[in-house]
Amino acid sequence: MSKESLFWxxxxxxxxxxxxxxxENKVGGGIPDVFGCYKGVPIWIELKQTKYHKVLLSxxxxxxxxxxxxxGGISYIFVKKQGESxxxxxxxxxxxxxxxxxxxxxxxxxPLKQFDYPYDWNAIRDSLF
Numbered sequence: 001m002s003k004e005s006l007f008w009x010x011x012x013x014x015x016x017x018x019x020x021x022x023x024e025n026k027v028g029g030g031i032p033d034v035f036g037c038y039k040g041v042p043i044w045i046e047l048k049q050t051k052y053h054k055v056l057l058s059x060x061x062x063x064x065x066x067x068x069x070x071x072g073g074i075s076y077i078f079v080k081k082q083g084e085s086x087x088x089x090x091x092x093x094x095x096x097x098x099x100x101x102x103x104x105x106x107x108x109x110x111p112l113k114q115f116d117y118p119y120d121w122n123a124i125r126d127s128l129f
Contacts (some may be wrong), residue, residue, distance in 0.1 A: 004033070004048075005009055005076075006063055007049060007080050007091065008047060009045070010119075011078070012126060014121035014125075015125045015128075016039065018036050018037060018038035018123075018125065019036065019038070023035060029064070030058065030060030030061040030064030030065075030128050032044040032061075032064070032075060033046055033047045033100070034047060036128070038125065038128075039129065041071060041129045043074070043128055044068065044075040044076070044091075044098070045075070045076045045077075046078070046099075047080075048079045049079070049080045050080075050082065050106065050107065051081070054078070055102050055106040055108045056077055056103075056105065057067075057077070062100050062103050065077070065098075066099060068096060069095070069097035073096075074096075075095075075110075076094060076095060076128065077093075077094040077095075077098075077099060077128070078092070078093055079091070079092040081107060088115055089098060090109055090115065091114070091115040091119060091124070092113075092114055092115075093114070093128070110114070112127070
């Protein structure tokens with residue numbers, strides 16, 4: 001199982017009161033990995049992992065988030081930084097509309113929120129929705 005799949009499972013299990021759908025898009029188009037809905041609020045999330053500061057977003061992903069935000073949609077880029085130990089595995093939450101900046105600056109761009117291990121999934125849910 002890939003690290004991104006494990007990240008997806010931890011999100012789904014950590015916020016199990018939301019409706020989640022994982023999007024397996026092999027064709028492209030920049031559509032995010034996850035659709036979620038909680039208390040009538042729909043969101044899209046692109047899941048990413050990194051060991052350093054670089055966050056790999058394709059031009060199609062950047063364009064999708066930017067355009068979606070133009071139409072009032074809510075999307076996020078949720079990044080898990082892999083550290084040597086669990087205590088160094090922080091989660092960084094960014095607005096999708098900042099995708100171009102994140103593609104350029106990565107984790108050096110100030111996140112909307114940062115969550116340190118152990119993760120407070122209620123706080124993450126409240127930040128997302």
